[in-house]
Amino acid sequence: MMSLHLVVPDGIDDPARASGGNVYDGRLRDGLTGLGWEVVEHAVSGPWPWPDAAATAALSAALDAVPDGALVLVDGLVASASPAVLVPAARRLALGVLVHLPLGVDVPAARAAEREVLLAARTVVATSAWTREWLRHHYVLATVHAAPPGVDRAPVAAGSGTGGALLGVGRASRAKGYDVLAAALEMLDDLPWSCTWVGRVDEVDPVTAGRGRIDLAGPLAPGLLAERYDAADLLVLPSRGETYGMVVTEALARGVPVLASDVGGVREALGQTSDGQLPGLLVAPGDPRALAAGLRLWLTDADFRATLRVSALDRRTDLAGWDTTVARVLEALPTPTPTLRGARP
Template sequence: MTEHAVPGAWPRPDAAALARLAEVVDAVPADAVLLVDGLVACAADEVLVPAADRVRLVVLVHLPLGSADAAAAAGEQQVLSVATAVVTTSAWTRDVLLDAYALPPGLVHVARPGVDRAPLAAGSRDGGRLLCVGAVTALKGQAELVVALALVRDLTWSCVLAGALTREPALVDGLRRRLAASGLTDRVRLVGPLGGADLEEAYAAADLLVLPSLVETYGMVVTEALARGVPVLASHVGGVSEALGEAGDGPPGLLVPAGRPGALAAALRSWLNDGDLRERLRRRAVARCETLVPWSDTVDHVSAVLDGVRAG
């Protein structure tokens, strides 16, 4: 397999990005399998629809573009309709595509992201060490989280917001102003993106992962937390419930409506005030850890789809 990078502001490409994609596609041998990320493929119908007569197109869809931007739906449908196979990262995404575009069910496959196992986090007695991992953007919901944290400032907790601060700088500035006005600057830390040992350290120190996203097709940070026995408080959106899963007597976390800071605050209050709840969710998180699948399983699922396309 050969990987080709295609520069551009995908999924909103300019003419230069589309031209570069066309060059890459034209160089692919006839009847070869061409796997394209959905953020590129679903925004490039003018390039890929004609090419589908010559190559075997497979599209890997993370987030259906049409679900977030109605103007993108027509092009996305055209691309997916001519694909030989489509791979999604959750059953939720598969259902969205089948419902939106009337695709044949046998065309769309699921390959959920895997996760690497890690040492279990020790957890603290009061459960007050909160962690939110994700680029700080409107869709990731950190603004709603900050509002919720202000509603529980009478309780003992601290929160680390780990993620890129450069995507939506105006939003980040607004969050900092809100934290200052609420007197939470010393309790909520925006630490920027973390990776490697720094991210491992953040997970190891956490009692609870908080994912307040407004949109989420799966939520890899959910399984990353569970791989360390860390329970999850998340918005009930997209494929998050798939990532959370079940363990023994229930889910290893709490799900709340998206975009509802009051509901998020109520769940945080329950977590912080109820030691039995914390112990129950920690026990479930450890049990769920045992059922998580490695990345090799994801690779096997995708490889099976590609092998089927080649054989067809």
């Protein structure tokens, strides 16, 4: 039986702490287990990505417990700011790093440490082609493997029948552009619409939270979230940055078109139909007027809505599942060895 030690932030299965990275880590673990792998999960607590002394010690202890030469895959959220722990560990372990969001994207000061970690690893797996190219360009890495998230097939959404049911999914934060959406919707008071936002709301100030008549549903269990997707006509993703955007493919899996910011890997997740059309609309990030214009077009033009629905249904047919993601990660994993240079005596 093949064995993998998977080092992840604690709480990846906690619905209240749902994130794309947590879902990815859990689906990878479950997919490998389903293929007969022994997956030893090491959940490390700490203020990631910037660990304190206690978190660094916990990470070091977790890796010290792994036998020499063993195959290890560490979530970049845990690894990338900890070269003092990861670089020595890489000398005795078949170490890979799974990068969801490079720390250096938002914090250039972190790039030196992150690059040191990734250069020491025997393999680097990025969760989107956009992330792979970013790492190659900024860190001059010879090889980075891309394993984008999969998506589960789902029934075609019923929608509202009017086009006015809007849905946002993710943490209600500035990074996800919640404030941009609230401001955009204020410009559409002359039109009929409803908007639900599913996700944590702890980063939303009371003033912003009260704007735009948005229903803040908070985190929802998978079954309840599926009900919100089924009722939606359009997914809105106004993020200021995304390495992929798993909610995009979750919507498309139900034939729901997407209106999103044209940032990072969102265009990759959105993809194209068989005849080269976008199953949604992309607008400039951080621009409420641009988002409002896109929403107004959707809400007022029935032919436009019908075209995007057809495109979303077309794109739905060729979305990759999580089995493809797991297979791509497997192809990227290094071969475990009994001993490695620099292993402990």
